[in-house]
Structures are given as structure tokens and as C-alpha cells.
Amino acid sequence: MTSILGISALYHDSAAALVTDGRIVAAAQEERFTRVKQDASFPANAIQYVLAEAGISGSQIDHIVFYEKPFLKFERLLDTYFAFAPSGFRSFREAMPIWGREKLFQRRLLGKALGRIDPAMGDPEKLRFSDHHLSHAASAFYPSPFESAAVLTMDGVGEWTTTSAGVGSGSDLRIDRELRFPHSLGLLYAAFTYHAGFKVNSGEYKLMGLAPYGEPRFAQRILDNLIDLREDGSFHLDQRYFNYCTGLTMTNARFDALFGRERREPESPFEQFHADMAASIQQVTELAVVRMARDLARRTGENNLCLAGGVALNCVANGKLIADGAFENIWIQPAAGDAGGALGAALAYWHLELGGERPQPEAHAMRHAYLGPGYSGSETQTALDAAGARYELLTDDLVVDRTAQALKAGKAVGWFQGRSEFGPRALGNRSILADPRAPDMQRRLNLKIKFRESFRPFAPAVLAEDAGDWFDLGEESPFMLITAPVAQAHRTAHAEHRRDLAHGLNTPLSDIPAVTHVDFSARVQTVTADDNPRFHSLLLAFKAHTGCPVLANTSFNVRGEPIVQSPADAFRCFMGTGLDVLVVGNCIMEKHQQDTKLAQSYAEEVPLD
The missing domain is CATH 3.30.420.40 (ATPase, nucleotide binding domain)
Known part of the structure; x- marks a missing residue:
């Protein structure tokens, strides 16, 4: 061995x-x-x-x-x-x-x-x-589940390489093409992340979430000046507009002049300009990724594609790849x-x-990402007792049903179960959950619990067997890495509704508005009984109480801190946020029953992200 x-x-x-x-x-x-x-x-x-x-x-x-x-x-x-x-x-x-x-x-x-x-x-x-x-x-x-596949990796930069492509077959894997620094799709996206006032290597998610509120009116300007993008997806960046090779910032004065605006100061208000910039670089990124994938499919003749590197976390681009159809199957490292x-x-x-x-x-085959630490019932109770938590210890069935009823009642729930997830997404073991049908839930979760920008969307976790009824999703999405449209039957707003920052935040768009983005998209997680039986049981129970097999799912943390790892982390976050209920294993506790002396001013303790 x-x-x-x-x-x-x-x-x-x-x-x-x-x-x-x-x-x-x-x-x-x-x-x-x-x-x-x-x-x-x-x-x-x-x-x-x-x-x-x-x-x-x-x-x-x-x-x-x-x-x-x-x-x-x-x-x-x-x-x-x-x-x-x-x-x-x-x-x-x-x-x-x-x-x-x-x-x-x-x-x-x-x-x-x-x-x-x-x-x-x-x-x-x-x-x-x-x-x-x-x-x-x-x-x-x-x-991946594939015996053979094309492989595409994209990120900021490794040693020299920024993008690589090759083929895996059985136990063999060979890389036969690459793009090299300073020509990097990841660094191009990071430059716009920086210009929008977000933190590089952290705020790219925010830029992607901001993009649907804008129009890609700068996309051609990017293609004409910043990136020479060819039909095979290869590209060249004009370094006169960037500062990451020689300076301590991502962009420079020439970049500012090209778009007529200096970098947004972090934490300052957003304008429609920033949403339009986000939409523009998102469109260019999608175009580059799709062209790379098409060329890789033509060259290799493979039907399967595997993705990794930071750019592979762009779930909107991943959704466009699937819709394009160059590959029959796509698997993304969580x-x-x-x-x-x-x-x-x-x-x-x-x-x-x-x-x-x-x-x-x-x-x-990596069917799930639950590869981190888990805690036994006795370890959980010892940690909660040490923290001063007041909880009830319930049976498996009762804890699931009580949680489903709390969610139906509009309560925000911290849900801590089993082994923690590997990767940036909470997939039902270290999650904050809520009823996606509540019109004000997105705003409430963002401002009162996550302490983050109100425009940021939440992901739907859905029973895999019901996913096709609620989303236009052609395959499973266990890692929350694919964006798909909400099914037409569940939309409540017209397609021509206003998508700008001034109007998009306040328009209920579907039967599940808390997880429906302004463009009717959703970052879907499909849940099966085999991969996560307990979370699947909770979704079944919520469906039994409400008729809806979907829950709003976001990572169990506040902005600027990692996802919680231990029961003590979970209780601390619970007592420092607007969460109503905490479920750790079979222990369930409500905020109003806790010792008020344990409450914390959590938002002020965590650094900005």
C-alpha cells in the first residue's frame, strides 16, 4: 500500500x-x-x-x-x-x-x-x-468518471504556464499545449476585479455576480485593445494596460483612460458603470473559454472534458460551455x-x-467533496457544552423534520453535518440554508447574516430527481459549479424586466426569488441520496411541507472568514449573526434560547474580503 x-x-x-x-x-x-x-x-x-x-x-x-x-x-x-x-x-x-x-x-x-x-x-x-x-x-x-478525456486548465499563472490543454487516458495524462505568462485569462479577469474595487484572488466571485446587472457595452473595447483573441482560443494581452508584471497593482493609468474611470474605492457605492464593466469582461471570458474548448474538441476528438484552475470556478462560463455542446460531458474539479x-x-x-x-x-471517481474533518456526537456535545450553548438532542428523523419546519417558517438555519467540504463551495455540510420562496430572503441573508453586498446571489440546492422541473439543466451539478436558467414554468417576471442595479434587486423573478439571479440564472447544486443522504432527507422533508424541493444554500461563514470547520466555529458564527437556528449533528438550538451574554459583534471582527 x-x-x-x-x-x-x-x-x-x-x-x-x-x-x-x-x-x-x-x-x-x-x-x-x-x-x-x-x-x-x-x-x-x-x-x-x-x-x-x-x-x-x-x-x-x-x-x-x-x-x-x-x-x-x-x-x-x-x-x-x-x-x-x-x-x-x-x-x-x-x-x-x-x-x-x-x-x-x-x-x-x-x-x-x-x-x-x-x-x-x-x-x-x-x-x-x-x-x-x-x-x-x-x-x-x-x-473524474471518464476513462479518457480532454483536459483544460486555466488560472492566473503557475510557474510560467497560465493555460494548458491535453488528454488523459487511463493512467496516462499528457499536456501538449500551453499559454505562458504574462498572457493569462485569469489575470485579465483579476485586473477587472481589481478595477471594480474588489480583492484579487477573492473578489472574482463578486464580479461574476455583478455582471448580470450590466450590459457588455465595453466587450468590443476589451477585444480591440486589451486582448487579441484568436479563433482557437489562444490570445495575447497588451501589457501597456496592465501593471502586474512590474508593479504592485493590476492595472494602470492607461487602463483607466481606456474606460474613462479610475479604480473604484473598496466599499464605496456601485454605479451602473461597474456592472457594465463586469458584464463586459464576463462575456469576453466566456468567449475565450468556449473557443478554447471547441478547438480542444476538434484536435482531440474526445467527447469528455475535465476542467481545473481558478478560471474553472467561473460557473457562468461553465454553463456556457455545456450549452455550447462541443463536449458531451464535462467534469470540473470542485x-x-x-x-x-x-x-x-x-x-x-x-x-x-x-x-x-x-x-x-x-x-x-470523486462523486462528492466531503473530504474534510467530521465530528462524532460526543465531540459535538462536548464542544457545544464548552461554548455555553443551549440545545436539544433529537433523533435523526426528528432533527430533519424540525429543521424543515423552521425553514418553512422563514428562519435562517446554520446546518453543520458530517465531513466538511474540500474547495470553496459549501455543499450541504457547512451551509446556511433558507426558504428560497421568500421575496426578502436574499437581501436578509446578505445584509444581516453574511454582512456582504446585497446584489450577490445565493445558490439553489435541489433534489437531483426534481432538478429538471425547476431548472434548464441537462446534467447533474453536485459541486455548484454550473449556472443554469430557472425553468420558464417557475418564472414570474417578464423577460424584458429591468436588469440594472437600480431595479434588478427588488423584482421577484420566480417562485424561488432568493436563488434566481437578475438574468433568471441560478448556480445549481443537485443533491442525491447516495452522495449526501442527510441533506437529501432535509430537502425531501422541506418538499413534503411546502411542495418545493429547493433550498437556498450559502456557505456557513460571514464575509472575510473561511467556512466554519468545527462545532465551536459554528456556534460562534451563530451567535454573531442574524441566524435563527443552528443544527450541529443531532443538536438543534434557537437563537432566542441562548444566553445573550454570548452574543458577539461579529461583523466588526472579520476583515473585509
């Missing part, structure tokens, strides 16, 4: 994953333990967790694989500086001490950090390094960003370096 530890760290979204004989045992992000969003530090807590989940010690780890090659990254930094010198001196001067102190000696630093967890893991012979985009590609193909690189690094080493066989589909 061969156990491989994969690690991603030291940029953002640090994580650890454990693979044994090609099977995924456990995976988790460091942020969930440290409570620092997108924590980039060495994932000591995540490593300790995956070892404990597997019931093994460090001496039983055969290989440790880091998700990228630091020396190649350093090469890019040097080459970029010399290409743009002297304009990049300031950023070069600030980066060099970090590289000189840490990055160039990463093998030694990683070995020491691993040795502190278990001396047996500090052996330098165990440590290997994978290519960044190979890690992404492996995370996409090997856990932890598509750098966290998933830890998983991909381990899988790539097992298959490509050790020649390991791919397990049967039922063993290797």
Missing part, C-alpha cells in the same frame, strides 16, 4: 491531501483550521488532519509532493524583471528578500516544517515537486483553485511517476 501526501502552500489556499493507491482518503484547506481566509502558510494543521483521518503516522507516508516548482517561478520573476527593467524595480526590490530568505530554499524549509509534524516526514528523499498546471490537470482528470493542486500533485505522482493503476471508477 502506497500513501502519498500532496501539499499546496506559500501563495494562497494552502492545503493537504492524502492519496493511497490512487484513492482519495482526505483533503482539507489550512484556512479552515487557522480561520485565516485563503491562508498561504505551511498547511501543518491540514497535514495532521489527513494523517489522523487515515489513521497513519508520518513514517507510513511513502512520498510527499509539492504542487509546483519554486525555481521555475523564480526564473519567471527574474526574466520578467529583465524584460521590463527598469520599470519593475520596486516590485523586484520587494520580492527579492522574500525569495532570498524563503523561496529559494523551499526544499529545506518544507523539510523542516514536515519534520516538526513527524521526524519521519523530514527525510528529503521523500519530497518531490510537480508542475503547477500538471497538478491542476491531474486533479481534474484522475478523479477544488479547482490552488487547494486542489495538493490533490493533483499526489495523483500525478502515483500515476505518472510510480506507474500506479487507476482504481475502478467507483473507487477513483
Whole structure:
């Protein structure tokens, strides 16, 4: 039996994953333990967790694989500086001490950090390094249900690569095309994220959510000036408009002049201009992704496509890919960003370096993302007692029914069950749930519970067997990574309704307005009894009480903090927000029954995102 530890760290979204004989045992992000969003530090807590989940010690780890090659990254930094010198001196001067102190000696630093967890893991012979985009590609193909598939990865940048394409077949995976820095679809989208006043590597979700309120009136200007996009999806970015190669910002004065507006100050009011900019870059991104996929389908002849990299988290673009039909089937790694690189690094080493066989589909296919820590009933009660919670302990059936009735009554529920999700989406184990039929629920969840912008949409979790009746969705969407239209039969507004920021927020659009975006789209999660029986039971119970098989589902956290990991995290968030009910395992508690001294001013404690 061969156990491989994969690690991603030291940029953002640090994580650890454990693979044994090609099977995924456990995976988790460091942020969930440290409570620092997108924590980039060495994932000591995540490593300790995956070892404990597997019931093994460090001496039983055969290989440790880091998700990228630091020396190649350093090469890019040097080459970029010399290409743009002297304009990049300031950023070069600030980066060099970090590289000189840490990055160039990463093998030694990683070995020491691993040795502190278990001396047996500090052996330098165990440590290997994978290519960044190979890690992404492996995370996409090997856990997919496909025997063979085309593979496309897109992100900001790895060592040099920003986009890669190839083919996986059985245990083999080869990358045969790539685009290189500074030409990056991820960095182009990040530039608009930055200009909109959002945080790069965090606010891209916000930009995507803002886009449907606007018109893509700047799309042609982007295509004429910023990106030379070819028919095969390859492209070239005009670096005169960007600052990420040489400066400490994403865009520059030339970019501002092109669109006639300086960068929006964070937390300042939105104008229609910002929605139109978001709509424009979203349309260009979709066009580029679809062209890449069409070319890949033509070149490979494959019917299946696997996606990873940060751009693969753009669920609107994913929906356009599916609707385009270049591929019959698409599978997207739920932890598509750098966290998933830890998983991909381990899988790539097992298959490509050790020649390991791919397990049967039922063993290797990643049907769900519940790979993080879970808590027993006694552990849950001990944590809640220590926090001073007042709760009832119910049977399985009763806790589900009581929760469904609370949701029907319009209460917002923190729902904490089983093992936590790997990746950025809460998929029914660390979720905030609500009745999607309530017209004011979107605004209430955003402002009183999540403490975030009111325009941001929520996702519908729907019984897989009922999904086709409520959404124009051609396939399952277990990871909430595909956007689909709400079915015409459930729409209540006319297609010509106003989609601008001034009117779009206050117009009920469907029978489930809390999860229907201004363009009638929804980021759907389909739930099956096999993949999450408890969440499926809750949806069934809610349907029995209301006739609606859909719940509004958002991650159990507030803006600026990671998704809750432990029962203590859940109770703290419950007491610092407008949540009405908390359900942790079989323990259920209501806000009005809690000790008011435990209430917290949560919104002021969490940094802005």
C-alpha cells in the first residue's frame, strides 16, 4: 500500500491531501483550521488532519509532493524583471528578500516544517515537486468518471504556464499545449476585479455576480485593445494596460483612460458603470473559454472534458460551455483553485511517476467533496457544552423534520453535518440554508447574516430527481459549479424586466426569488441520496411541507472568514449573526434560547474580503 501526501502552500489556499493507491482518503484547506481566509502558510494543521483521518503516522507516508516548482517561478520573476527593467524595480526590490530568505530554499524549509509534524516526514528523499498546471490537470482528470478525456486548465499563472490543454487516458495524462505568462485569462479577469474595487484572488466571485446587472457595452473595447483573441482560443494581452508584471497593482493609468474611470474605492457605492464593466469582461471570458474548448474538441476528438484552475470556478462560463455542446460531458474539479493542486500533485505522482493503476471508477471517481474533518456526537456535545450553548438532542428523523419546519417558517438555519467540504463551495455540510420562496430572503441573508453586498446571489440546492422541473439543466451539478436558467414554468417576471442595479434587486423573478439571479440564472447544486443522504432527507422533508424541493444554500461563514470547520466555529458564527437556528449533528438550538451574554459583534471582527 502506497500513501502519498500532496501539499499546496506559500501563495494562497494552502492545503493537504492524502492519496493511497490512487484513492482519495482526505483533503482539507489550512484556512479552515487557522480561520485565516485563503491562508498561504505551511498547511501543518491540514497535514495532521489527513494523517489522523487515515489513521497513519508520518513514517507510513511513502512520498510527499509539492504542487509546483519554486525555481521555475523564480526564473519567471527574474526574466520578467529583465524584460521590463527598469520599470519593475520596486516590485523586484520587494520580492527579492522574500525569495532570498524563503523561496529559494523551499526544499529545506518544507523539510523542516514536515519534520516538526513527524521526524519521519523530514527525510528529503521523500519530497518531490510537480508542475503547477500538471497538478491542476491531474486533479481534474484522475478523479473524474471518464476513462479518457480532454483536459483544460486555466488560472492566473503557475510557474510560467497560465493555460494548458491535453488528454488523459487511463493512467496516462499528457499536456501538449500551453499559454505562458504574462498572457493569462485569469489575470485579465483579476485586473477587472481589481478595477471594480474588489480583492484579487477573492473578489472574482463578486464580479461574476455583478455582471448580470450590466450590459457588455465595453466587450468590443476589451477585444480591440486589451486582448487579441484568436479563433482557437489562444490570445495575447497588451501589457501597456496592465501593471502586474512590474508593479504592485493590476492595472494602470492607461487602463483607466481606456474606460474613462479610475479604480473604484473598496466599499464605496456601485454605479451602473461597474456592472457594465463586469458584464463586459464576463462575456469576453466566456468567449475565450468556449473557443478554447471547441478547438480542444476538434484536435482531440474526445467527447469528455475535465476542467481545473481558478478560471474553472467561473460557473457562468461553465454553463456556457455545456450549452455550447462541443463536449458531451464535462467534469470540473470542485477544488479547482490552488487547494486542489495538493490533490493533483499526489495523483500525478502515483500515476505518472510510480506507474500506479487507476482504481475502478467507483473507487477513483470523486462523486462528492466531503473530504474534510467530521465530528462524532460526543465531540459535538462536548464542544457545544464548552461554548455555553443551549440545545436539544433529537433523533435523526426528528432533527430533519424540525429543521424543515423552521425553514418553512422563514428562519435562517446554520446546518453543520458530517465531513466538511474540500474547495470553496459549501455543499450541504457547512451551509446556511433558507426558504428560497421568500421575496426578502436574499437581501436578509446578505445584509444581516453574511454582512456582504446585497446584489450577490445565493445558490439553489435541489433534489437531483426534481432538478429538471425547476431548472434548464441537462446534467447533474453536485459541486455548484454550473449556472443554469430557472425553468420558464417557475418564472414570474417578464423577460424584458429591468436588469440594472437600480431595479434588478427588488423584482421577484420566480417562485424561488432568493436563488434566481437578475438574468433568471441560478448556480445549481443537485443533491442525491447516495452522495449526501442527510441533506437529501432535509430537502425531501422541506418538499413534503411546502411542495418545493429547493433550498437556498450559502456557505456557513460571514464575509472575510473561511467556512466554519468545527462545532465551536459554528456556534460562534451563530451567535454573531442574524441566524435563527443552528443544527450541529443531532443538536438543534434557537437563537432566542441562548444566553445573550454570548452574543458577539461579529461583523466588526472579520476583515473585509
